[in-house]
Amino acid sequence: MSWMTPEQRDELRDALAGVHPAAPDLVFDALRAHRASRAYQFTQAPVTQRALDALPPVTRQLLNLETEYATLRSTVARLVVANNRGDDYSLSDLAWEIQQTGVDLKSEYADAEGLALAAEQESQL
Template identity: 45%
Template sequence: MILTTADQRAEANAALGFSPTCDPDGIIRVIRALRYTDRHRGDAVAVANALGWAQTVVRRLLDIEAEYSKVRATIARLEVANHRGDDYTLADLAFELQQDGIDLKTDYDHADDLARAAEQEGLL
């Protein structure tokens, strides 16, 4: 997969204008709306709604790419710093990401649940 550059994301954001980001459930609603619209192309309201909702998915994709780019850049920066003699840890990575607005608390909770389940499997 080829990721968008910061310039491409900026251009896409400018072209998109203001559009809210859909929530995870919104993705399914958009897919259903697009499928309905594909079958009922004469329904102008359905077409207009599907196009509007599709823009919220595009906004979400742009937001995800921007966040993913931050994660990659932070990992790369700390890794290069470590190769040059610094001693960054995973805790430093988490702190840096949090400073960039990327909170991993939910991911930590999920990872902890998985670790506990794996430990319990070992006890059976």
């Protein structure tokens, strides 16, 4: 799965200003409406049809994001509870556990490393 760049997220956030997230039922309703429009071969204006055609991949992206988010939350919660019960997990352990779930944070680690290096260099000026 490819992720949006920070610039794309900012642009999308601006475009969605004032729009509330869809309730899960609304996501399913939109997908069912798309399938119904395809099943009955409704003729739509090209822009409307293009938007409807984008719905399944957008819904898949939403599912992928929801799944990854739930995985990260449960992994962090599991290790925090384990530490609270006397185990001694480190951030390296957390990184390893997250990697084992299939969530790839290499890009985020590289960005964080770059920021840390920049902060170090700035403090030396």
